[in-house]
Amino acid sequence: MTVRESLGNLAADVEALRRRMLLLSRILPVPYLRFLDGNLEELEASVRKATLLRGLSNSLEFVQTHVEAALHEVWDGTAAE
Amino acid sequence: MTAPGSRTNRRPSLLAKPVTIVVLCWNRWPLTRRCLESIRAHTDLGRAEVLVVDNGSTDETPDRLRELSWIRVIRNPSNLGFVRGNNVGIAAANPDSDIVLLNNDVWFDQEHWLELLQECSYSTPDVGVVGCRLRMPDGRLLHAGTYILPDTIWGQQIGAGETDVGQYRADREVDGVVFACAYVRRAVLDAIGALSEDFESYFEDTDFCLRAAGAGFRTVCCGAVTLVHEEHGSTNDDPRFFESLFRRSRAKFEAKWKRHLESRYEWALSWQSILNFPTGYAMSSRELLRALEAEGVRVAYRYVYGPGTPFPVQEPEDSADYLLNVVARRGLQERPAVGVVYAQGDVFERCRGRHRIGYTMLEVDGFPREWVRQANQLDEVWVPSRFNLEGLVSCGVTRPVHVVPLGVDVDHFHPEIKAVPNPDGDFVFLASFEWGERKAPEVLLTAFNRAFRAGDPVRLLCKVMNRDGGVRVRDLVEGLHLSSLGGRIEFIHNKVFPYHELGVLYRSADCYVSAGRGEGWDMPLMEAMACGLPSIATDWGAHTEFLHDGIAYPLRVKGTVPAVAKCPYYAGFSWADPDPDHLVHLLRHVFQNREEAAAKGRAAATEMSERWTWRSAARRIAARLEKADTGGR
Numbered sequence: 177m178t179v180r181e182s183l184g185n186l187a188a189d190v191e192a193l194r195r196r197m198l199l200l201s202r203i204l205p206v207p208y209l210r211f212l213d214g215n216l217e218e219l220e221a222s223v224r225k226a227t228l229l230r231g232l233s234n235s236l237e238f239v240q241t242h243v244e245a246a247l248h249e250v251w252d253g254t255a256a257e
Numbered sequence: 258m259t260a261p262g263s264r265t266n267r268r269p270s271l272l273a274k275p276v277t278i279v280v281l282c283w284n285r286w287p288l289t290r291r292c293l294e295s296i297r298a299h300t301d302l303g304r305a306e307v308l309v310v311d312n313g314s315t316d317e318t319p320d321r322l323r324e325l326s327w328i329r330v331i332r333n334p335s336n337l338g339f340v341r342g343n344n345v346g347i348a349a350a351n352p353d354s355d356i357v358l359l360n361n362d363v364w365f366d367q368e369h370w371l372e373l374l375q376e377c378s379y380s381t382p383d384v385g386v387v388g389c390r391l392r393m394p395d396g397r398l399l400h401a402g403t404y405i406l407p408d409t410i411w412g413q414q415i416g417a418g419e420t421d422v423g424q425y426r427a428d429r430e431v432d433g434v435v436f437a438c439a440y441v442r443r444a445v446l447d448a449i450g451a452l453s454e455d456f457e458s459y460f461e462d463t464d465f466c467l468r469a470a471g472a473g474f475r476t477v478c479c480g481a482v483t484l485v486h487e488e489h490g491s492t493n494d495d496p497r498f499f500e501s502l503f504r505r506s507r508a509k510f511e512a513k514w515k516r517h518l519e520s521r522y523e524w525a526l527s528w529q530s531i532l533n534f535p536t537g538y539a540m541s542s543r544e545l546l547r548a549l550e551a552e553g554v555r556v557a558y559r560y561v562y563g564p565g566t567p568f569p570v571q572e573p574e575d576s577a578d579y580l581l582n583v584v585a586r587r588g589l590q591e592r593p594a595v596g597v598v599y600a601q602g603d604v605f606e607r608c609r610g611r612h613r614i615g616y617t618m619l620e621v622d623g624f625p626r627e628w629v630r631q632a633n634q635l636d637e638v639w640v641p642s643r644f645n646l647e648g649l650v651s652c653g654v655t656r657p658v659h660v661v662p663l664g665v666d667v668d669h670f671h672p673e674i675k676a677v678p679n680p681d682g683d684f685v686f687l688a689s690f691e692w693g694e695r696k697a698p699e700v701l702l703t704a705f706n707r708a709f710r711a712g713d714p715v716r717l718l719c720k721v722m723n724r725d726g727g728v729r730v731r732d733l734v735e736g737l738h739l740s741s742l743g744g745r746i747e748f749i750h751n752k753v754f755p756y757h758e759l760g761v762l763y764r765s766a767d768c769y770v771s772a773g774r775g776e777g778w779d780m781p782l783m784e785a786m787a788c789g790l791p792s793i794a795t796d797w798g799a800h801t802e803f804l805h806d807g808i809a810y811p812l813r814v815k816g817t818v819p820a821v822a823k824c825p826y827y828a829g830f831s832w833a834d835p836d837p838d839h840l841v842h843l844l845r846h847v848f849q850n851r852e853e854a855a856a857k858g859r860a861a862a863t864e865m866s867e868r869w870t871w872r873s874a875a876r877r878i879a880a881r882l883e884k885a886d887t888g889g890r
Contacts, residue, residue, distance in 0.1 A: 228706070228739045231748035232721070234729040238751050242420065243758040247677040247765050250718060250747050 231255035272304040272372055273379070275354040276440075279346030282361035283312040283336050286321055288487070293328065295364035300371050302327065306354070310346040312336045339458040343436070344451040356446065360437040362487045363391070370482045374440040377428050377479040385445040385474025386466055388434020389482035392421050399486055401668075402431030402478035404551075405463055406583055407518035410511045412463050413579050415478075419757040422675045425668050426480035427866075433466035434478055437486050441465075448472040459503050460510040467514055522555035524882050527593035527610055529561040530600055532581060533573045537780060540756070541663050542599055543576070546584055548664070548875035554882075557587040561600045561607055595882065597639075601826070602628025605635060612636050612885065616661065618645050618777035618799060620695055621820045621830035624652045628826075632656060637885065641778050642799035659881060662802055664874035665783040667866045672789035672859070674760035682714060684848055687766035687790075689720040689781045692730050694822035696773040697835060699737055702746060704772070704840040706737075708848075709744030715848055716745045718766060723751060725823075763788040768847050768854060772812055772840055775820065775832035776800045783869065786861035791854035793843045797833035803869055808861035810847065810854075813839040 177185075231250060249255040278296065282289040289309070296307060307328040311318055313335040322330045331349055333342060343358055350356055357374065370389075378387045391400035401416040401424070412433060416425055436452075439462065449468045452461045466476040526549065530542040549556050558581075562568040576582050589609060596610020602624060605615040615632055616639040624632075632638045632654045639661040640646050646658050679685050686705065690696040698719070705717045723730050730750065739746070754762065763769065769785035769792040776782075779800035786792055786809065794804050796811035804811060813836040820827035847854045 228741060228746050229731060229734060229748070232731045232734055232750050234731045235751060236723065236726055238753050240753045243754045243761040244677050246749050246752050246754070247762070250749060251677070251679050251681075255747070255749070 272301060272375055274304075274375060274443075275351060276305045276357055276371060276375065277346075277350035277354045278305055278307045278357045278359055278371075279343060279350065280307065280309045280359045280361055281312060281339065281342045281346065282309060282314065282318060283342075284314045284316045284318060285361070286314075286316055286318045289318060289361040290321065291364050292359065292361045293325065295366070296359075297327065299365045299368055305371060306351065308346050308350060310342050310349075312338075312342040339436075340452045340454055340456050340461045344454065347446065347451045353443065355443050356441045358436050358439045358441065360486070363437055363484050365484050367483060370484065373481045374479055377477060377481070378440050378442050380428065380477075381475075383473060383475050384477050385442050385469045385472075386434065386476040387440040387479050388431075388436075388476070389438055389479045389484060390416075390421075390425060391435070391437060391486040392483050394485055394487055396421055398424070400435055400437075401425035401480070402429060402476075403433040403435060403463065404580070405432050405518065406550075406580065407515050408583050408587065410507055410515060410518075412460070416757075420755065421483075422758055422761050423673050424757060424760070425478065426671065426673050427668070428480055429478050429668070430475050431478050433463040433476055436462035436465070438484055440479075442474070445469050445472070445474050448474070455509050455513070456506045457502060459506040461506070464510060464513070467517065521553055523553040524879060525555045525594060526557070526882070527589045527596040528556045528558045528584075529589075529596065529598045529604075529607060529609065530558070531560060531562060531568075531572065532558065532585065533576050534570075535753075537777070538600055541778070541780065543578065543581055544664065544666060544871045545599070545874060545878075547580055548871035549878060550580060550584065552872065552875040552879050554875065554879055555587075556584050557589050557593070558585045559589045561598055561604050566604055566607070567601070602631055605631035608635065614639060616640070618642070619648065619826060620775035620777045620798065621648070621827045621832050622651075622775075622817065623648050623830040624654070625826050625828075626652075629653050639881070642802040644799045644801060645777070660802075661877055661881060662869070662874060663778050663780070663783075664869050664871035665780070665787045665865050667787055667870050669757050670760045670763065670784045670787035671866065672764070672862050674764045674788060676764035677761060678765055679716070684715040684768075684851070685766040686715070686717045686768050686770050686844065686847075687720070687763065687785070688717065688770045688772075689762070689785075690722070690771075690773065692721055692723040692728055692733075693725070695775055695820075695824075695827075695832070699733075700835055700837050700840065701770060701772045702734065702737055702739060704837045705746060705844060706739040706743035708841040708844040711742050711745055713744065713848075716747060717770075718747050718749065720749045720762065721751070759784065760788055763790055766790060767851070768793065768858075770844075771795065771800075772835050773798075773833075774818075774835065783865065786858075787865035787869075789858045789862035791847060791858040792861065793840070793847065795833050795835045797835075803864075808857055808864050810843045810857070812836065812843060 309322055309328050309330045311322060311332045313333050331345060333345060347356055374387050378384050393399045398416040398419045398421045400414040403412045403414055405412040449472050453464050531539045532542055546556050560572040563571055593610050595612045596608045597614045597616050598605050598608040599616040602617045613635045614637050615635045618641050629652050633656055635656055637657045638654060639659050641663045643660055646660055649658050688701055692698060709715050763785045769790045771779055771782045771794040773795055776798040782792055782794050782800055793810040793812055797814045814833040815836050816834050817831035818834045820830050820832040
């Protein structure tokens with residue numbers, strides 16, 4: 177690999193990193209920008225692992241409960257997935 | 258019976274009138290001590306005198322009372338009973354002062370309770386007797402006023418047994434209040450005298466309130482004051498004693514007031530509908546019956562469905578509600594003067610009145626041929642919205658059609674209901690719906706997921722119900738392939754809440770979203786708005802009757818599309834095609850303009866309480882009966 181090729185690869189890596197940071201800065205609001213100092217691979221992986229189905233099921237069973245208890249389940253992240 | 262009134266959190270003025278607080282006690286010194294300590298801790302005693310009437314206690318009460326220099330004590334030689342005991346206190350009070358009657362088994366944990374009661378008592382010249390919210394020691398509500406029906410002559414406490422989430426916080430006119438706590442203006446005592454000694458105990462409070470009403474004074478439950486009541490803590494514990502006392506008083510009350518109570522009805526109405534199933538018609542039917550009863554319309558109910566109808570299921574008999582059970586057991590006349598069928602239009606022909614009215618709604622832009630055929634056999638048809646009126650007329654209904662809107666329960670849905678806020682401080686959008694084509698859940702979920710990023714401090718909470726065995730909600734949501742990098746969504750799935758607690762759900766969110774294709778009314782939207790939430794809702798359908806951009810965010814529609822759904826009533830008609838791009842815009846707009854949104858929410862709450870209560874709905878029905886000259890008076 178020539179020096180020119182190495183520099184080109186490095187520039188491409190930097191550009192890719194810059195794009196990811198720009199993307200993350202759009203995903204993350206200002207208070208979370210500090211996460212940019214963290215490991216991007218780990219951060220992205222943790223976001224991808226987040227579920228969008230918490231609390232949802234195919235069940236037709238009805239459960240009588242109090243509103244306050246149900247809300248605490250949601251806020252605490254303990255609703256069944 | 259509910260009247261718009263001030264809510265809590267106001268600062269009362271100082272006591273303007275002198276007050277004598279009469280505390281009646283008989284033994285059980287610990288109860289009396291707790292009551293007196295709470296009075297002293299939470300009352301400005303500068304203009305209030307505390308007068309304890311000891312009804313012949315035989316325990317340590319007389320000795321302990323003598324030790325308290327800040328109270329005045331009258332000792333009766335024996336137990337004179339509740340009525341005569343209180344009358345001794347009233348007679349001994351400063352003749353210029355108003356009176357507060359207090360049981361010794363109540364206590365306060367609220368400042369300014371007396372000022373608030375007095376302020377309520379003098380809010381208008383015709384308020385004469387003021388009670389307050391009573392809560393049980395376990396946190397459940399015990400009383401927010403009383404009502405009494407001539408059918409059973411048994412006073413019922415409004416709100417009893419409900420979890421106290423802040424309901425009934427407005428000042429409301431009621432039939433009566435229990436005299437565990439009652440502020441009585443001196444003018445009332447001057448006009449009608451003290452408690453009637455026809456009653457030894459029980460019914461004397463309702464009797465007093467009815468006598469006050471006869472002299473032109475209203476009874477009001479002050480929603481700003483709550484005290485704790487350990488019921489029956491001061492009465493003899495023997496249930497046989499209680500029962501015999503109760504029966505004697507009830508018989509006297511019936512002889513005195515039954516005819517008067519019956520004369521309060523101006524109209525009679527037969528109401529064929531549905532009550533005891535989890536449907537929109539049933540829920541609104543329950544509210545309408547309660548409101549009609551309070552507005553002087555005597556309603557007799559009969560289930561309109563059952564074998565031989567499109568819904569052949571028998572209705573459970575118990576409504577879990579005293580008033581509704583009484584109304585349901587009145588029995589329908591064979592040919593009542595006025596009959597209303599409040600249901601889908603394919604059971605209109607079951608209407609039994611001489612003047613026959615069908616009251617219905619639908620979520621699409623027209624009505625099935627069979628509904629139209631049956632509607633044209635009636636004297637008149639009611640719908641809650643102009644949207645439905647146009648649909649009926651365009652489909653060929655030739656009978657008179659009137660808009661008779663529904664309402665919302667502002668006692669249980671208002672901005673001071675308790676909230677359980679999200680602890681992370683996230684902005685919460687809320688949607689509550691039954692899964693199905695009409696609610697277009699895929700439009701909302703994909704728009705929200707697109708509008709936000711996973712890291713934004715915002716989430717969508719969907720309360721979803723699904724009764725359809727052919728629908729697998731989780732699989733359907735998975736099939737939407739929502740991005741885990743997009744807006745976060747959470748679900749409350751198939752959970753059934755007590756109706757009186759639903760306000761907590763709305764109050765725990767920041768914005769309500771109803772982005773469906775069509776509505777016959779949209780009660781959850783109205784409840785959310787009454788709770789003070791800014792709302793985003795499809796600008797098409799019956800709810801445009803109460804939705805406008807001054808109090809909400811109308812969601813544009815791209816046009817109408819064929820209403821393709823399992824529901825057979827929709828075949829051949831159209832409904833809205835909500836604009837997903839506009840929904841994304843509105844979601845982000847509300848998130849970024851919270852103050853503007855909150856102001857719309859406040860305006861919505863005001864408009865709901867001023868224009869769209871069930872009381873207003875019942876009054877419109879009574880006005881319609883009047884205009885139609887139906888002969889039901």
